[in-house]
Amino acid sequence: MEFSERLSALAAKVRNQREAITTEEATKNAFVMPFISSILGYDVFDPLEVVPEYTADVGTKKGEKVDYAIMRDGEVQILIECKKSVEPLAIEHAAQLYRYFSVTNARIAVLTNGEVYRFYTDLDEPNRMDRRPFLVLDLNDIDETLVPELRKLTKEAFDLDSVISAAGELKYIGEIKRALAAQFREPDDDWIRLLTARVYDRSFTKKVRDQFAPLVAKAAAQYLNDQVNSRLKTALGSGVHAPAAEEAEVTSAESAAADLDRDTGITTTLEELEGYQIVKAIACSEVKPQRITHRDSKSYFAVLLDDNNRKTIARLHFNGKSRRYLGVFDAEKNETRHLIESPDDIYLHAEAIRSSVRNYLAD
Template sequence: MATLSEQISALARKIESTKDGIETEEATKNAFIMPFISNVLGYDVFDPAEVVPEFTADVALKRGEKVDYAIFHDGSIQLLIECKPIGSPLDLRHAGQLFRYFSVTSARIAILTNGQEYQVFTDSELPNRMDEKPFLVFDLLDLDRSLLPEIQKLSKDAFDLDSVINAAQELKYVGGIRRLIADEVKEPSDDWVRYFVSRIYDGKATQRVLDQFRPLVAKALGQYVGAQVNDRLKAALGDDANAENDASVAARQQTKIETEPLVEADTPSPDIVTTDEEIDGFNIVRAIAVAEVPPERVSFRDGKAYFAVLLDDNNRKPVIRLHLNGQNVKFVSTFERGKDAPTRHDIESVVDIYRVSDQIRQTIRSHLT
């Protein structure tokens, strides 16, 4: 039987490959949301004792209003789900049904979704009144794997309402802080830059000074995050990974890659030297890739023209190409569905590879379909 992670990965691949052809809310429900309820959460969508579509309850002044799905567990309503079309922004102004139904049913969990993004709410602030902010937010195409245990708690076999409610307050604030940090790492705000400037710069923090320090703060934060990810990845992979890297470096130094697509040379080339910077770049790519595949499936081949990262050591499954040996210019090339040629992205350091994380993960998912 497939695990929760495997079911989510399979659904994510389906969303990625078919979402452009889905235009309505009803199609979104059938293609993405019902499979999530059935395959990920484990409820029988064809059993009215478990899942009731278009659920109606008597709501004052709103009689006959429906919520898209009501999910029953142990004979009572536990989850309410309101759906929007794929690609639509999730705005609570358009989810009045959830607020109203939350107060007149036994449900303690409400979900707002467009089939790709899920926002999960409870009543942590006032009893029987749905919070205005979700305690759990996740995107199936960019899933934080640390949230899998929280999603698991909503499933039929592992449903644990008390655990969900108890963890909701902490999850809401920790998740909010993490999203703020992510935004600041991508594009530091004036307040964030001013915090660092005030501690390392003796002059006045004018707007000109803030603008000068902004890219430096972004670079420092990116380097720090990259170092933390690499350290965790190395620790997780252990000595086997180090041995694999050493063997790979020795082997790839004998490989010549010069043309498109990747072609292995017939004879070894002693001119190819795999640098520490290329290995750092490879580790960053692999750290990004572990959201989709086990790290051992990601390998590299070094050549004169570029350093290639591959899935399953298959030159027909390129993940990204690193061009790091130029004296003045460094860039990476990503592969996007529907484009014949790779897309170039100029970078200043290997840490900037994190800026193309979405492209890397999407490319890997395309190789898995």
């Protein structure tokens, strides 16, 4: 299994078991140890590689322990402190990591609740752990741009120098992205004032602020939606005008052969392909895009996982004269149809589509 596939599998495990994990010890066993072993590649049962309850005397504090120390060549390289998964991470949780970081050779410290992993180093002051992480891995929303950097910390490809050299850029890019995401979700006064000043040349009063606050939020949401639709239309256009180059990404050879055997009276419309691209974009939060395929028929257009008609993610009932329906499937594979006005309305059922994918992954 490839590195990214192992990461996706662990993310699915976290989603499926989250409700049952309520203690720190359960979090370690169910989530953190699999992360150390299957993702980072270290043997959690070999004390030469992973030391649980690692102890080092720190000043006047004797016998304090950090949850895990990952070793290489007899030296501590990574320290990991765990909190229970139901508890959001806070900087106060990193107190022991701060103390241990200064008295060991570790250059990487990790604070985690099994779902979110915050990676720290000493960019600001040598041998003193930064207060802000340079990399944040959220298994509920994996940032694919961070995967290559995470891989550098694995046993197989350990490259500490490369990680440290990239940490500064990663740290500030990550913080800027999170700041932008926060502004898109709920713009603050400074953000509203900045954008309002670009389009409104009068004084920024409280009345103006109240008028523009919802407009900024609405414009931000529409901008993101426009960007997504633009990319989908580009992909759709590529699929229509260059099928030989794109077909391998959306159907397997077996599916293509099956298409030839089916009734040639089937017509796949551009609207169905647009709907397919939207379902695929939504499902890609759970699996690799290559695993999402489609099959058309006279009755409906099916979106499948792994090109398997027993793993139908959704059906597009777009063949009616005036009405369109999106069919989604529950854990018992029962289909529920939703009336939609246009393919864009598929986004309203994104969670049901993701849930359908997760149900198949759990089988």
